[in-house]
Amino acid sequence: MQWIVPAVFFAMASVIFPRCATASDPYTVSSISVDLTRETSAIARQEAIESAHTQAFNRLFKRLSFSGESERLPEITYSLAADLTAGLKIDDEVTSETRYAAEITISFIPEQVRKLFQERDIEFVDNAAPQIVVVPVFAHAGALSLWEQNNPWRASWSFIKGYDGLTPVILPKGDLVDLGSLSALQAAEQNQQRLSALAARYGAAGVLLAQATYWIDFETGNPRLDVAVEVVGDGPALDRFKYSKTGTFASSPEELFKDAARAVMEELDGVWKRKSASLGASQKSTLVVDFQITNITDFGDVRRRLDALPNVTRQELLALSKDRARLRIFFDGTSEAIRTSIAKQNMDLVPAGPGSQVDWVLIAAPKRD
Helix, strand or coil: CEEECHHHCCCCCCCCCHHHHCCCCCCEEEEEEEEEECCCHHHHHHHHHHHHHHHHHHHHHHHHECCCCHHHCCCCCHHHHHHCEEEEEEEEEEECCCEEEEEEEEEECHHHHHHHHHHCCCCECCCCCCCEEEEEEEEECCEEECCCCCCHHHHHHHHHHHCCCCCCEECCCCCHHHHHHCCHHHHHCCCHHHHHHHHHHCCCCEEEEEEEEEEECCCCCCEEEEEEEEEEECCCCCCCEEEEEECCCCCCHHHHHHHHHHHHHHHHHHHHHHHHHHHHHHCEEEEEEEEECCCHHHHHHHHHHHHCCCCEEEEEEEEECCCEEEEEEEEECCHHHHHHHHHCCCEEEEECCCCCCCCEEEEECCCCC
């Protein structure tokens, strides 16, 4: 395993960079597989690392942003992704004369990524949901299964180990302890005590109860999968979610199960993002800012620009001198949201320096037409 700082990929063989050590960090992307063959292994390694950066940032963008936001994003090049990178970790490295293969983890700098998103007016959420454990109950031909080896619905959830979303979900081991703590019938009947005990065993806030029914439509001969999902206990507040898909005569049941499991995770992730954004918008906040002025016209101009922002509810003048003003701004949402709004008025909020009486300095560029 290697830990590498981007600017010195080839100058140093092993550099510890702590941000890559936290797998649950929303700004860390793991399990990036690269395997290239070129004229030399050095060329293959360089191209593999460059490819890993662009792959990682695209996955990060999908993780944090909402659908439809990709049009606002600039082209993701290696140069752009590398500038935003905090560190890189290489595992399972394999080299030959012409081949390079590895598993790569890349961690990005949160402040820089947020700045890019704000400059592009990209709506995003970067707080992870509480961890939950999935309980995949399978119903077929009148029988229920959960921990059995032949439960195809449980097998289809193996992908979540490398899932890129903000909703961490654990697939239980299915060992003797699990087998003795919760049966398929108890899960289907939502036995709260048993479900809570399973969640506690894995350090999870709650349970994602996913019940799948597989059957054959005798009129068409096509297989069908019906899924009902809900969160029991704490975790993302997912209303009972239903998913159904009909396969074809040639389609395999495994394809139906895998598609359904991914659809559940996408819905769970979408619910968490939407509710996180909604909570942020309903949050009442204030901040105190200083800004420079040359005359009273500058002061009035800044206040008019702030008044034009829909999430600014009120301004309070705290101090005024011939070259500086101090305001308390009342607004709806988070500090990141207000920074994004202020940027639309050709202004910026930057942290104040040491010893300042305020946390933020407002910088107002000339108003754009």
